[in-house]
Amino acid sequence: MADGERRRHLCALVLARGGSKGIPLKNIKDLAGRPLIAWVLRAARDCGGFDSVWVSTDNDDIEEVALEYGAKVHRRSPDVSKDTSSSLETIQEFLKHHPEVDIVGNIQATSPCLHPETLRKVIEMIRRDGYDSVFSVVRHHLFRWSDVSKSGGETKAENFNPNRRPRRQDWNGELYENGSFYFATKELIAQGKLQGGKIAYYEMKPEHSVDIDIDLDWPIAEQRVKRYGYYGKGNPKVVKLLVCNLDGCLTDGRVYVSRNHDLLSYSLKDLDGIQMLQRKEVEVRFVSERDLGSALLDTLKLPCKVETNVSDKKQVVEQWMEELGLSCWEQVAYMGCSYSDVQCLKLAGTSGVPYDACVEAKMTDCLVCKYSGGGGAIQEFAEYIEHSKESRKRKFYNNQES
Known part of the structure; x- marks a missing residue:
């Protein structure tokens, strides 16, 4: 930039219409404990390279979430809020109202694994x-065949020789737009283009290339975000609270009945795991759907709080989070085994299940322990939490040094 030349204003712009047909109010639906749009707003804000961060919307609820996560809000007109409105038309309308903007980084709300380092x-x-436009791509190793669904002719290979099929490691693959972001100057946008001039692509890592379009994409995106998402500045996902289902995690799920009272048993190995986390200043608590009597609870002699007769486990965990001053589910570890635990397993930043948990619980993005409920699964999960914390610490500080 020459002396006296004005620095060009670069803004991040997230388009978030309220009338999504595929998934109603998709942009603010909770994904892994946060509104979908919050993931990209946090990445844009924390990258430190934008002069402003905006959300263009026609919806009051989306506006409220956008403001909560540090964005400015442009209320788009009804003319560009239709099902047929294009992203380009919406960006052009935004620029008419914000002439100070010189370059737009259009970031898709449906790309929740975007990281600040990519944007930087x-x-x-x-x-x-000095590129005029940059867009995101991802590399695929897919063999393409010609479409003959209408003609009924003979299909032909389009990007490889069937007689010499390449091995994946011997083929660079092909680059495909993944729609995560499109950066362009206002001059290009005024010409009706998002790509043009001096043009380049940025190749994203496959694990960060996530797009949500229909309901079937949601559970896949949720698992990917929990593993590869950006959790904010500082050391992310440090567990402050561990919540376990008492029935089937601490115990083996069986009740021993005598003439006068019920009996439960648990492994002393699990008690060691609980106390190890407590020494590391992790709060440990239990929930149970059963209405356990106070006499039975006293007999168990657990060194932590137990909430019984719980019908809504998510509500109880969120009450505890508020009590402990925890701002997000990323700080919660959850261990469950039954169908009633699935929602919490999906929301928690770290989750685990005993070896004998129900299939639906195992299908969440969680650690499946080698041990069964009542047989050391909690100790195994506690050690996993502690190991993961130390690994994240090392990775975080290595990244800071580099």
């Missing part, structure tokens, strides 16, 4: 290398 590199391509 793209901004560098724009500012330092």
